Amino acid sequence: xxxxxxxxxxxxxxxxxxxxxxxxxxxxxxxxxxxxxxxxxxxxxxxxxxxxxxxxxxxxxxxxxxxxxxxxxxxxxxxxxxxxxxxxxxxxxxxxxxxxxxxxxxxxxxxxxxxxxxxxxxxxxxxxxxxxxxxxxxxxxxxxxxxxxxxxxxxxxxxxxxxxxxxxxxxxxxxxxxxxxxxxxxxxxxxxxxxxxxxxxxxxxxxxxxxxxxxxxxxxxxxx
Numbered sequence: 527x528x529x530x531x532x533x534x535x536x537x538x539x540x541x542x543x544x545x546x547x548x549x550x551x552x553x554x555x556x557x558x559x560x561x562x563x564x565x566x567x568x569x570x571x572x573x574x575x576x577x578x579x580x581x582x583x584x585x586x587x588x589x590x591x592x593x594x595x596x597x598x599x600x601x602x603x604x605x606x607x608x609x610x611x612x613x614x615x616x617x618x619x620x621x622x623x624x625x626x627x628x629x630x631x632x633x634x635x636x637x638x639x640x641x642x643x644x645x646x647x648x649x650x651x652x653x654x655x656x657x658x659x660x661x662x663x664x665x666x667x668x669x670x671x672x673x674x675x676x677x678x679x680x681x682x683x684x685x686x687x688x689x690x691x692x693x694x695x696x697x698x699x700x701x702x703x704x705x706x707x708x709x710x711x712x713x714x715x716x717x718x719x720x721x722x723x724x725x726x727x728x729x730x731x732x733x734x735x736x737x738x739x740x741x742x743x744x745x746x747x748x749x750x
Contacts, residue, residue: 544642545671553704560630563675569605581680593681609637
């Protein structure tokens with residue numbers, strides 16, 4: 527379970543530490559979303575601390591409940607401060623998923639009302655965000671701030687993909703959030719990519735090529 531040990535280690539008991547995590551590096555469709563979260567330990571009730579964990583370790587129902595409380599406390603200025611942002615599909619295709627992820631993180635940090643004393647970021651890369659930063663492998667189950675950020679980002683992105691799903695029902699985004707499931711792959715081969723697909727990702731690029739060849743074949747047949 528995550529704790530505040532790393533936060534205290536890098537910034538002491540009074541320092542303001544932003545935990546950063548992203549959601550959506552792997553999907554074939556949709557943006558990548560990042561959250562930067564600062565938690566005030568003294569204001570955070572034990573019941574909430576005990577329920578914060580790596581978003582992947584929580585059920586959807588538990589994630590929604592914890593995210594709702596984190597968001598409510600942020601709105602009430604009661605122990606939670608966060609910024610959330612995304613990088614679009616167009617940006618992912620233009621600058622690649624790694625740089626788009628860092629862009630989303632930078633934007634999330636910019637939405638905090640202050641520059642944190644230190645940053646903890648999930649993963650093995652520590653981008654230059656203009657203040658002290660430490661990369662933490664497995665950070666979403668080690669750091670309370672990173673875990674909270676992972677929950678808020680995951681819930682926000684899942685909600686977005688669920689809202690998009692009725693417009694593209696064959697792809698099942700309300701169930702797979704744009705990841706490459708069997709249903710998603712079948713819909714991609716049958717219907718081709720949408721405007722929300724990442725054309726720089728191999729399965730989508732292959733579908734684009736396939737549909738281009740099919741279109742040329744149909745055009746040649748029609749004119750012959």
